[in-house]
Amino acid sequence: MFERLCIIGIGLIGGSIAKAARAEGLCQQVVALGREKNLPNMQRALELGVVDAVYTDTARAMAGTDCVIICTPVGSMQAIFTQLKPYWNPQTLYSDAGSTKGSVVEAARAVFGDVPSNFVPAHPIAGAERSGVEAAKVDLYKNRRLIMTPLSSTDAGAVDKLGEFWRRIGSSVSVMTVEHHDTVLAATSHLPHILAFALVGMLGRKDEQREIFKYAAGGFKDFSRIASSDPTMWQDICLANKQEIIPLIQQFQAELGRIEQLLLRDNASGLFDAFSYAKQARQRFLETFDDPT
């Protein structure tokens, strides 16, 4: 599909895209572009055979590149667009893998005035609490959903070709608006991460005073897994989508307030109803999750 794919930010996400693109024969060459301070990680990507070459120089990285995928934390998108602007090529396709889309589009607008028609914002919904290129997996996107959020000004050909690219690395591609994406992901991903970070932080402080983690069970292990996610990435995501996240935090506090009232009033049937509804809702989620096509 492409002569040369350039990944900016060769960590878990970018490294897994590189591996999958190579495995599926979607490009002749894969290269990484990054900053000096990321050279050790990029060298590791080279040693592991995840990429064919690594660059810290933008001009050299862009020469001959016909597809660029930006895989850095969403807070650095504006800096990346600024860096790419002098070399922006109308013949090249651009996409990203950011977990928020409104902030990415805003960053593009801030740098280019209008969002370039050959940039197709995307979000592969896959990840893990691990990070770094060593954690990259060729099948990270297999049978996982990917959302593309083209604007009305986005080139239809670019959407088609990048959609094809994502599908061929195994994703089930959906298209929706930027706003819808950010609303849905705030609920299903950003809020749960905040709850996990908040809970584990709160219990961590208790544990420093009197050991409690020792008596936590497997349920807690699963519940808290996402609190092991990368703090920089999540600081960026939370700030980038705070307009959607803050109202959800408030809704959740109200939800907890209702449970507190049920407890105060010894309302057993109210608790039973709330817990049963949640159990059924999770069953519905599981049926959806097991079949992402």
Added chain:
Amino acid sequence: MFERLCIIGIGLIGGSIAKAARAEGLCQQVVALGREKNLPNMQRALELGVVDAVYTDTARAMAGTDCVIICTPVGSMQAIFTQLKPYWNPQTLYSDAGSTKGSVVEAARAVFGDVPSNFVPAHPIAGAERSGVEAAKVDLYKNRRLIMTPLSSTDAGAVDKLGEFWRRIGSSVSVMTVEHHDTVLAATSHLPHILAFALVGMLGRKDEQREIFKYAAGGFKDFSRIASSDPTMWQDICLANKQEIIPLIQQFQAELGRIEQLLLRDNASGLFDAFSYAKQARQRFLETFDDPT
């Protein structure tokens, strides 16, 4: 160790104790006692070979029984003690597997005046979102913690013998006060379950209006697993330990309020610090969890 072990409430918890006790040769016979309405489940336990006999008649179940373990939801403890009282045998050892201990001790006190010295409250910290005897596993308690909460009036010989029993089915046994148990478990188990039920309930209502579960990822699957727990069991636990749980709900709301403030003020470093602390705390938990001895 015992001639005849009687399990009251032969579901996941009781069934797993029965299987393990039998596998380890800790009793000649295992029987189940339950109500008429639970006969189908008890018959299933019989068919599966989990128990040797099932009873709905307390007198017959207790005849020849020298160890009784109560594995019903904690809300029914007082009714069970009332049912056992006429047949209470000073030579028999009694224990339970309830997730709250204060309420169990209170139920015993309400029925017997004083908590009988041959009753040793216990809580095996293991479980799963599945329930019922079909889900019972011989190794459910292997390498899992178990907390015994004897009172000052509890017979030391009973504590020793039951401690030995729990250890031989694979548990790592700790002894602590009833109050300490209920404080610790409210934080590491009861609050996380409430958060999971509350979140999945809230998202379930959103999903009914506009599909969102479709776009949830593996992180959400793990985070929400405990929301598939048994609603009756959790209604009972939450009410039984509400004195400990309610202040934790309030602390957690305050914790969320702090994150909300960091978002409102675009305080990136504050978010980074909070998330990093949580990530490190979880690492500490994982190191504890992997080595429960």
